[in-house]
Amino acid sequence: MFKFFALFSAVIVSFVGSTALAMDEVEFGKLLLPGKITVTNPFLDSCDSKIECGRSYKLLHAGIDYRARTPTKVTSPVEGVVVKRWYKGKDHSPQKDPWGTIMVETQGEKPMYFMFLHMSKSFVKAGDKVQIGCVVGLTGKKGTIFPHLHVEYKEIPSGWNRRPTPSLKTVAEIKKRGNISPTEAVLGTKAIAPTQKICATGN
Numbered sequence: 001m002f003k004f005f006a007l008f009s010a011v012i013v014s015f016v017g018s019t020a021l022a023m024d025e026v027e028f029g030k031l032l033l034p035g036k037i038t039v040t041n042p043f044l045d046s047c048d049s050k051i052e053c054g055r056s057y058k059l060l061h062a063g064i065d066y067r068a069r070t071p072t073k074v075t076s077p078v079e080g081v082v083v084k085r086w087y088k089g090k091d092h093s094p095q096k097d098p099w100g101t102i103m104v105e106t107q108g109e110k111p112m113y114f115m116f117l118h119m120s121k122s123f124v125k126a127g128d129k130v131q132i133g134c135v136v137g138l139t140g141k142k143g144t145i146f147p148h149l150h151v152e153y154k155e156i157p158s159g160w161n162r163r164p165t166p167s168l169k170t171v172a173e174i175k176k177r178g179n180i181s182p183t184e185a186v187l188g189t190k191a192i193a194p195t196q197k198i199c200a201t202g203n
């Protein structure tokens with residue numbers, strides 16, 4: 001019996017292990033952007049040693065940056081609803097956000113929050129439903145210097161009132177909940193080729 005259990009556990013572990021390796025930041029990018037995916041700045045939250053991290057020592061980045069010309073269509077990696085985000089007490093719709101943020105909340109018991117930043121145009125507004133692979137907006141450089149797509153993932157809605165830039169507080173929260181990165185969060189999402197259709201609005 002024990003032997004069987006051990007074998008069973010090994011199968012489970014190897015399955016989970018291989019699944020976790022199945023989607024890296026580039027793979028995740030394929031759910032968001034067309035064409036060749038280049039990560040210009042990776043998700044970075046555990047760079048505590050100089051030996052391990054070299055020049056990146058103590059640099060923190062609570063999201064993933066992708067190279068993206070302006071304008072490039074950005075597709076939603078999940079099914080969900082567009083929500084407003086908070087900053088200093090102001091509730092910004094995607095169109096009015098100073099960082100060009102579009103935030104999508106997945107439905108269900110444990111919602112996930114995906115934020116797409118520096119967008120030059122939003123095709124959706126708060127309350128709109130989005131499907132996997134439909135276009136939410138166009139990349140840009142709103143709130144930053146160089147055009148790129150910055151993607152953040154949160155499990156805690158109170159994280160809304162924070163600037164969408166790397167901060168120790170954000171990173172501490174990510175660590176506390178078990179260091180779940182955006183790529184791990186969408187592991188259950190089946191990779192579907194982007195439809196390149198604008199997300200239906202006003203649903």
Ligand SMILES: [Zn+2]
Nearest residue numbers: 063064065150
């Ligand atoms: Zn970034």
